[in-house]
Amino acid sequence: MNELNKKYLLQMEVLTPLHVGAGAEKDWVQGSDFVVDDNKVKVLNIKKVAEILGVNELSALLLNKNSKGLVEKLKPNLDKCIDTVFECNYMGTNDIKTCIKNGLSNQPIIPGSSLKGAIRSIFVDYLIDDFSRKNKRYNESDLFGKASVGDEFMRFIKISDAEFETTNLVNTKIFNLRSTTEGGWKHGGNNTTSKFNMSGFNTLYEVIEPYEKSIMSLSIADVAFKNYADTTAQFSSKKTNLINNNVSFIFSIINAHTKKYLEKEKTFFTKYATDKTDKIIENIEYLVKLLPENGEYCILKMAAGSGFHNITGDWQFDDYSIDSIDGQRRNRGKIHGKESAKSRKVAIQNDNQFSLMGFVKLRPISELEIQHAEDIRLQHQKEIENELKVQAELIAEQKRIEIKKQEELQQKQYLYKELISGATNSLQKGDFDAAISSVEKAEINCPDEVSHFELKRQIEKAISILKQKNDALQAKQAIEQSRIASNKVPLSERIAKNDKFGTIFGNVKTWMKLNEVETLQEVDVESLITKLTELYSKMKPNEQKSWSDFKKWSELSKVIGEKDTKMIFDKLK
DSSP states (O other), X not given: OOSXXXXXXXXXXXXXXXXXXXXXXXOBOBTTTEEEETTEEEEEOHHHXXXXXXXXXXXXXXXXXXXXXXXXXXXXXXXXXXXXXXXOOOOSSOOEEOBOBOTTTOOBEEOHHHHHHHHHHHHHHHHXXXXXXXXXXXXXXXXXXXXXXXXXXXXXXXXXXXXXXXXXXXXXXXXXXXXXXXXXXXXSTTOEESSOOSSSSOEEEEEBXXXXXXXXXXXXXHHHHHHHHTTOOTTHHHHHHXXXXXXXXXXXXXXXXXXXXXXXXXXXXXXXXXXXXXXXXXXXXXXXXXXXXXXXXXXEEOSTTOHHHHHTTSXXXXXXXXXXXXXXXXXXXXXXXXXXOOEEEEEEETTTEEEESOEEEEEEXXXXXXXXXXXXXXXXXXXXXXXXXXXXXXXXXXXXXXXXXXXXXXXXHHHHHHHHHHHHHHHXXXXXXXXXXXXXXXXXXXXXXXXXXXHHHHHHHHHHHHHHHHHHHHHHHHHHHHHHHHHSSOHHHHTTTOOOHHHHHHHHHHHHHHTTOSSOOHHHXXXXXXXXXXXXXHXXXXXXXXXXXXXXXXXXXXXXXXXXXXXXXXXHO
């Protein structure tokens, strides 16, 4: 090769849930970064939440990590404040471990440094000599050199980041050895039981799911390596093989290491079998079957859940069994006096898939395949953009319809107020027909408003009062008409049934008024004299004496005049 580097384009395919953490400070906290609603984990956009609730109310809710309160406060605007929704049965109260993401695109990434670190651990097993292997120890600088002197071996291998499109959430549990002979599931503290339970001492991870793929690159600086290779006596031939051979050579080393690791893990779970370990063994067997006979691709374990053995290069033990547990030092498992691992982090998908985390498949990919993958990605992106465009148009149309409805409602409300005002004025003027007409129009225009109900009641009350007044007036008029009719007779007939002077005087007054008579006719005077004489003759002497005083005849005198009254008085005497 004439180039300074041998560069290989690789496709990374996720085989089991993969997580590279963004750091504890970026973990999602329930009631602050996400809420649980409708059996879904909904990641909040705090800026949008603040716009709806206001900073003060939001601060109080976030301070208390009040997830339910936040959901109640945001409804029905909750979906407007969501960045991501995960279909996940969230359990417990733990934070959710988030993936590291590209700062510009916010897409999940697997940093090249993480992948390089996983490969470096495998190189330990390849580079270590028989003496170190036998004595279970090695010198880091002897294997890889020192960055301070410029001979650090891994600097000749460069690996790019791998960026993915989507993530999901996965629940994890700790499989833990209860003793040197028994396995179980950890449910918190010292509570490890043989029975599996999904909740209790579980952790949710944001992961890149199986079958997700990404394109990345691996570069080997073979020319630069030659400049110092001759000066590194120890392991130089092995390092030279790693650098000078095709990438398939590295893949073969990785596959050999992964196969040994999986076989030992299978033996481990078989020996310490308990509830659900058969599911883990199924997943291990599936991964073993994927391992190729040659180096056409490799299967590598990395990132979260790598475990003690994988991180340390997996060169110390031929067996992962333990023969003792050090209760004084973090309950650490031991074998032959050396620290070993007695627990495993297991990912549970769909409540029935149990797998060890972090297995990926790396394979070389051609420019044609990359172009094809890029075409698919662009097509997918175009479909998403078209879908987003349709959604945007739909939202815009809905907004237009909403604005139109709002305008129509405002017009109706304005007309409603005008009709109510007109009805009120008509009511005050006593024009009930106009008031009723305006109220009915207002009710038809805005049936959900309430002002017309009270106004209608007032109109009905006013009409009722007016009817009562009219009924009373009609009754009064009927009485008056009856009274008038009773006086449309000769005076003799009007006073015929009376038996007292005072009553007769009053009847004469009423009769004259209703008959519009100002002066009594002679016949009327005679009738009056006759009636009064009749009554006077029937009076007792004392009563007759009383009426012999002309002053008592003043009421009659006011009606027919003093002259006629005196004449009647004299005749009576």
